[in-house]
Each structure stands twice: as C-alpha cells, then as structure tokens.
Amino acid sequence: MQLNGAQLIVRLLEQQGITTLAGVPGGAALPLYDALSQSTILHHVLARHEQGAGFIAQGMARVSGKAAVCLSSSGPGATNLVTAIADAKLDSIPLVCITGQVPSSMIGTDAFQEVDTYGISIPITKHNWLVRDVRDLLEIIPAAFRIAESGRPGPVWVDVPKDVLSAKIEIEALPLPAVRDALPEADSGLIGRAAELINAARTPVLYLGGGVIAAEASAAAVALAEKAGLPTTMTLMGLGVMPMDHSLSLGMLGMHGARYTNYALEEADLLIVLGARFDDRAIGNAEKFCPNAAVVHIDIDPAELGKIRRPNVAIHGDVARVLELLLTQVQANPRAAWVARVNDLKRQHPLALPGMDDPRSHYGLVRAVASLLDDEAVIATDVGQHQMWVAQAYPFRRPRQWLTSGGLGTMGFGMPTAIGAALAQPERTVVCFSGDGSLKMNIQEMDTAVEEGVNIKVVLMNNQSLGLVHQQQDMFYGQRIFAADYRHQTNFQMIAAGFGMAVYDLDKTDDPRAMLAEALAARGPALIHCSIDVNQKVFPMVPPGAANTEMIGG
Amino acid sequence: MDVQKVVLELTVKNHAGVMSHVCGLFARRAFNVEGILCMPIAGSDESRIWLLVFDDARLSQMIAQVEKLEDVVRVVRHGADHQVFERLEEFFK
Numbered sequence: 001m002q003l004n005g006a007q008l009i010v011r012l013l014e015q016q017g018i019t020t021l022a023g024v025p026g027g028a029a030l031p032l033y034d035a036l037s038q039s040t041i042l043h044h045v046l047a048r049h050e051q052g053a054g055f056i057a058q059g060m061a062r063v064s065g066k067a068a069v070c071l072s073s074s075g076p077g078a079t080n081l082v083t084a085i086a087d088a089k090l091d092s093i094p095l096v097c098i099t100g101q102v103p104s105s106m107i108g109t110d111a112f113q114e115v116d117t118y119g120i121s122i123p124i125t126k127h128n129w130l131v132r133d134v135r136d137l138l139e140i141i142p143a144a145f146r147i148a149e150s151g152r153p154g155p156v157w158v159d160v161p162k163d164v165l166s167a168k169i170e171i172e173a174l175p176l177p178a179v180r181d182a183l184p185e186a187d188s189g190l191i192g193r194a195a196e197l198i199n200a201a202r203t204p205v206l207y208l209g210g211g212v213i214a215a216e217a218s219a220a221a222v223a224l225a226e227k228a229g230l231p232t233t234m235t236l237m238g239l240g241v242m243p244m245d246h247s248l249s250l251g252m253l254g255m256h257g258a259r260y261t262n263y264a265l266e267e268a269d270l271l272i273v274l275g276a277r278f279d280d281r282a283i284g285n286a287e288k289f290c291p292n293a294a295v296v297h298i299d300i301d302p303a304e305l306g307k308i309r310r311p312n313v314a315i316h317g318d319v320a321r322v323l324e325l326l327l328t329q330v331q332a333n334p335r336a337a338w339v340a341r342v343n344d345l346k347r348q349h350p351l352a353l354p355g356m357d358d359p360r361s362h363y364g365l366v367r368a369v370a371s372l373l374d375d376e377a378v379i380a381t382d383v384g385q386h387q388m389w390v391a392q393a394y395p396f397r398r399p400r401q402w403l404t405s406g407g408l409g410t411m412g413f414g415m416p417t418a419i420g421a422a423l424a425q426p427e428r429t430v431v432c433f434s435g436d437g438s439l440k441m442n443i444q445e446m447d448t449a450v451e452e453g454v455n456i457k458v459v460l461m462n463n464q465s466l467g468l469v470h471q472q473q474d475m476f477y478g479q480r481i482f483a484a485d486y487r488h489q490t491n492f493q494m495i496a497a498g499f500g501m502a503v504y505d506l507d508k509t510d511d512p513r514a515m516l517a518e519a520l521a522a523r524g525p526a527l528i529h530c531s532i533d534v535n536q537k538v539f540p541m542v543p544p545g546a547a548n549t550e551m552i553g554g
Numbered sequence: 555m556d557v558q559k560v561v562l563e564l565t566v567k568n569h570a571g572v573m574s575h576v577c578g579l580f581a582r583r584a585f586n587v588e589g590i591l592c593m594p595i596a597g598s599d600e601s602r603i604w605l606l607v608f609d610d611a612r613l614s615q616m617i618a619q620v621e622k623l624e625d626v627v628r629v630v631r632h633g634a635d636h637q638v639f640e641r642l643e644e645f646f647k
Contacts, residue, residue: 118571122578127624130571147624303618 001172005134006035006165009098012141014041016177018069020423022047022056026073027113029100031165045423045452048444050077052416054084055442057095059420062403063378065216067094067148068420074101075113078159079120083410086124088155090407091237092214094148095155097125103163104132117159126154134167138175146178152301153214184300186317188325194272194296194313195329198228201270201294203338205250206230210237210406211275211299213399217320221274222246224327229335230272231342233261235282236391237406238275243397250342251351254282255542256388259349262540262548264342268293275299275319278308279407288547298322352539352554353393359512362386362461362536366393368513369431369459372520378403378421378430382414382438385467388538390433412441415458419445422454429520430456436490437466446499449525457520458501458527460492463534471537475552476544485534496527506530558609559588559634562617567625568594568601575623576603585616589639600627604638 003011009032013021022045025033036044047053050072060068072081078099088095102111118130127147129140137160144156198204206225212218218241225232225248232242233250242249250261265271271293276282283289286308297304297311298319305314315322355361359368366389379394380403381387387404396402403421405413418432439460449456463470470484493503504519504526506512512530519528540554566572573592580587589606607613621629 119574122571122574123582128571132570301622303615303622307615307618 002170005167006031008137010035010039021069022053023071024050026077028074028162048447050080051084052445054081055416056420059417060424061093063421063424067096067145069096071098075115078117085155087408087410089124092153094153096144097157099159101159101161104161121157125157128157131160131164134164134169142178150181183318186322190315191325199331204270205268206232207271207273208238208241209235209276212241215319218399220323227332228330229333235276240396240399240401244395256538258351260345263345266549271295273297277304284542284548362389362532363393366390372517378428380414380418380432382434383409383411384435385538386433386435386461411438416445418456419449419454422456432458436462450500455523456525460529461532463532465534502526504528560609561632561636562605563630564603565628566601569625572625606639
C-alpha cells in the first residue's frame with residue numbers, strides 16, 4: 001500500500017490501540033491533521049493551548065498506565081508542550097509527543113515557527129527523535145511506545161518535518177505494534193538478604209512510591225505489609241497504594257506529612273523502599289532522615305539506587321516481581337509491640353484537620369466531597385495549598401485514583417489532566433481540586449471540557465492568593481506578603497458560565513452540602529466555587545532544609 | 555588537592571544527536587567534561603565516545619545515568635593512564 005508519512009503515523013497509532021489523542025494543529029502539522037481527519041478510529045481532542053493537550057494526554061496515561069499521545073505544530077506549539085512533557089518526565093508518566101517541524105530543507109535557517117525541538121526536548125524526555133526519512137517512522141513510532149512504557153515509564157518526543165509527513169512510502173504491511181521490553185531478572189541472593197533484614201528488624205517501615213503504581217504492585221505491597229507487620233508510609237505519588245484507613249497506614253510522609261508519620265519514621269531501624277526515589281520533599285534534610293535505619297531499596301531504575309541514600313541492599317528489578325519472591329521469604333510476624341508503639345504515636349500526634357465538619361472550610365470541603373463519592377471517583381489536583389490539603393485529608397483507597405503533579409509541581413496541571421482522565425474513563429466522576437492561582441494557568445481548557453462534555457467537577461478553593469507562597473512569606477519572610485495576593489477579584493463563576501460550564505457557588509447557599517451533592521451527581525463539566533480564608537495554612541510543615549522531625553504546627 | 559582523572563569509553567549507536575544526549579547529560583548535572591573525542595567505529599553502525607572526566611564522588615551516579623541513555627550501548631571506565639588522550643596531547647601544544 002502507498003501512504004504518506006502522516007498517514008503512516010495515523011495507522012501506527014491506531015494499531016497501537018490509541019483511540020483518543022489531544023493536540024493543537026498548525027502549519028507544519030497540517031499533513032498530520034489531514035491524515036487524522038480521515039481516521040475513523042482516532043478521536044482528536046482539540047485543546048485550547050498545547051500545554052492543555054500535554055496534560056490531557058497525561059490524564060489518559062495516569063489513569064490507564066498506558067502511553068497516551070499529544071500533538072502539536074512546530075515552534076510555539078512545541079515550546080508550549082515543554083512544561084507538560086517535563087512534568088511527565090519527573091513523575092514517570094508514559095507519553096508519546098509528536099510535533100510537526102519545518103521542512104527538512106529549511107531546518108537551520110531560522111524559518112517561520114522553527115525552533116530546535118530536538119535539542120529542547122533532550123533533557124525533558126526519556127528519548128527523542130528528529131525524523132529524517134519517512135522510512136524511519138516504521139521503526140521510530142513503535143520504538144516510541146516501547147520506550148515510553150518499558151522499565152521506568154516516561155515521555156518520548158518525535159519531531160517530524162513537514163516534508164517527511166508528506167513524503168510517500170510504499171509498504172506491504174505495517175510493522176508489529178510495540179511490546180514492552182522484558183523485565184530485569186532480580187538477583188535472588190539480594191532478595192534473600194532483603195528478607196533476612198526484614199525478618200530481623202524490630203521497627204521496620206515500608207515506604208511506597210509511585211513506582212509501585214507503575215508496576216501494578218499495590219496489592220502485593222499491601223500483602224507484604226500485612227504479612228510482616230510493617231507500618232507503611234506513602235510518598236505523594238504513592239497515595240492510594242494502601243488504603244488510608246488501613247490499620248498499618250501511616251499516610252504521606254515528608255514536608256506536609258502528619259507528625260506521627262515523621263516521628264514513626266525517625267524510630268525505624270529498617271526502611272523497605274519500593275518504587276520511590278528519596279525526593280527532597282519526602283525526606284527533608286537527607287543527612288537527618290531516618291538516621292538509625294538500614295535501607296532496602298527496590299526500583300526498576302538502577303540509577304535511583306544509591307543516588308540520595310546508600311542502601312544496605314539495593315535490588316534492581318520490577319517491584320511486582322521482587323515482591324512476589326520476597327513474600328515467600330518474609331516470615332509472618334504481626335510485630336505487635338512496634339505496631340502498638342506506632343498506634344501510640346498516632347494517638348499522641350494526630351493529623352489536625354481544623355474545620356473538618358464545615359464544608360466551606362479547606363479540610364471540610366475535601367472531606368465533604370469525599371463523603372459524597374466512592375472509590376471509583378478520580379481525584380486530580382492543581383498545585384499549592386489545596387493540593388496538600390487534599391493529599392492529607394482525602395481517604396484514597398486505590399491506585400490511579402489520585403492524579404497530581406508531584407515532581408515538577410506544575411500549576412495548571414489539574415483541569416486538563418482531569419479532562420484526560422474523564423476521556424479515558426468516561427464512566428467515572430473526575431474531581432479536580434484547584435486553587436484560584438492554578439486554575440488561571442490553564443483556564444482556557446474549560447472550553448475543551450464543555451466541547452467534549454466530560455464529567456469533571458472543578459472544586460475551586462478560592463483564597464484570592466497564591467496560597468503556598470503567601471504561607472511561606474508569612475512564616476519565613478517576615479510576613480512581607482509580596483506578589484502573592486491578587487488585588488483584583490476574579491469572577492470565576494462568570495468565566496465558567498461563559499465557557500458553558502454548570503456553576504455552583506457554595507458561598508451563596510444555606511446548605512452547601514446539598515449543593516455539593518447536587519453538583520457531583522449531575523453529569524457534565526461543572527465549577528464548584530468556594531471561598532477559603534487566605535490565612536489558613538498547610539500544617540504540619542517541615543521548613544526547607546530542616547529534618548522531617550522539625551515540623552511546625554499541626 | 556589533585557583530583558584523579560578517569561577516562562570513560564562509551565560505545566553508542568551512531569544516531570545523529572547522540573553527542574547532544576551525552577554532553578547534555580553531563581552539563582545539566584553540573585559535571586565537568588575535560589576532554590571529549592568521538593569517531594565512528596569502522597565497519598559498524600556504532601560510534602565510540604571517549605570522555606576525560608574527574609573522579610569525584612558523583613562519578614558512579616553519572617555513569618549510571620549515562621548507561622540509561624537509549625543510544626548508549628556500553629560504558630567502560632579506564633584509569634587516567636589510558637593512552638587515548640595522552641597521545642592526542644601532541645595536537646594541543
């Protein structure tokens with residue numbers, strides 16, 4: 001059959017199982033969009049900004065675990081994607097990003113809408129390509145999916161010049177779709193040593209990161225905790241692996257973890273770290289983190305082993321496979337004394353959630369939303385105070401329930417990611433907790449949400465401020481609040497209505513709980529607005545550079 | 555204090571851009587490269603990159619990161635007495 005490069009890309013995406021992708025067209029991508037227009041399988045979601053397209057793809061990938069696709073044209077289209085791709089890199093989310101480029105003959109001439117997409121994307125992707133010949137697409141597109149999904153997942157970027165998109169190619173059959181690389185064989189001797197350390201430990205803590213979710217190993221991780229009597233903490237990215245209400249759950253550790261969590265970690269004589277990378281927001285001052293603990297570190301990425309903390313046993317392997325073997329060698333042990341000690345810490349130093357019963361306060365709103373939903377709902381956030389309040393207070397109970405920008409901390413992440421999640425799993429209710437600062441950063445995607453009719457509920461905690469900046473200026477910069485408060489009050493309700501969203505304002509009702517229930521029960525995109533006191537803080541808080549035990553507040 | 559130098563021998567797929575990947579990795583992790591050489595390996599689709607670097611505490615982490623690059627096939631670490639850069643010094647007088 002004869003195809004052009006763009007048609008070949010479309011056929012390869014279809015064959016890979018892609019049904020929905022997000023993007024914004026433009027000059028250099030026109031052949032690709034022309035080919036897309038002829039596909040009966042691919043549903044193209046027109047984002048209102050390329051960054052929105054990148055996060056819509058992230059939402060699809062985060063809820064499914066499969067690589068999702070975003071598209072744009074050259075130049076500004078490509079640079080606008082950069083933030084969403086960098087975000088995917090830091091949180092290990094599989095994406096395939098395809099951009100149009102100026103024709104090969106014009107590369108290097110500073111042509112209209114030319115930018116060095118290949119060079120720009122090197123540091124923010126797992127791998128990238130500038131396609132020089134249409135025949136190379138036969139190899140590159142399947143490789144893109146293979147690399148994005150294999151090992152530690154991540155984004156890849158394929159930059160395709162316009163003449164390559166238009167060039168004809170004669171092929172007899174499409175190449176086979178990509179399959180993931182084989183998983184590394186974990187060293188059974190090391191697994192034995194890890195089991196010995198666990199069996200001998202007096203006060204061990206299981207420390208779970210987002211890698212457990214990527215490896216689909218949540219049930220096995222919980223099984224290990226239960227068999228060996230391991231109090232279990234999760235990173236921001238790992239929330240949902242163990243249900244929050246599990247008796248062994250310590251919740252989230254780190255900068256905004258509960259006091260009891262960070263205190264329990266301080267007493268650990270062994271950390272069993274699965275699919276986590278000792279991020280600075282999780283461990284605080286690295287020298288002072290769990291000073292008396294030996295470390296067993298298990299990760300699919302060998303470059304994470306020993307990067308921050310030198311482990312006593314380092315196992316390069318797939319978390320699910322290693323857990324399977326580890327479970328057979330770890331002795332059943334309820335570890336009653338240690339669990340009782342942890343329960344004492346929980347009683348003595350509980351997580352304070354002031355205003356929990358008032359649905360118009362920060363924690364209360366999070367809990368009220370949770371009380372109206374079941375575990376099938378997906379919870380996305382933007383970045384800031386609201387993100388931490390949700391991380392602390394929402395009762396997460398399953399992996400892939402929680403979508404948040406962990407590593408890059410991108411404001412503007414929430415709403416487009418929620419749209420992507422809703423597109424991939426339309427049967428679910430997708431809630432996006434946001435703040436007024438974050439929501440403004442990709443507010444144009446309200447238009448996309450309405451056009452697609454997705455079932456997303458944007459819960460806006462409006463404190464008229466960049467709350468986390470406000471908080472740190474208040475606490476650490478002599479209360480000099482600068483460039484953190486918005487002097488002009490934005491009418492979000494009118495903006496959302498202008499885009500065609502349903503609007504609910506909790507400020508203007510006698511029964512906020514009933515209004516919330518009505519908003520969450522109705523299908524389709526909605527804004528739920530609630531004013532929040534700007535002086536509310538995220539507590540406890542570990543000051544930057546301090547040890548995790550040196551918490552303020554809470 | 556005199557810090558030891560190390561010679562790294564990378565075997566890479568000779569894709570356009572592999573030099574950018576390798577050099578960019580060292581640059582963005584703030585790890586100095588003192589010398590660099592790259593030539594295709596005759597009769598193969600691979601190239602060899604020689605790097606002269608200082609042996610500081612982060613080197614093993616750097617090597618782990620380099621090994622993750624898709625186009626890097628193999629990394630071998632040699633001592634500073636490796637001849638490749640010594641014999642080139644002739645050209646830098």
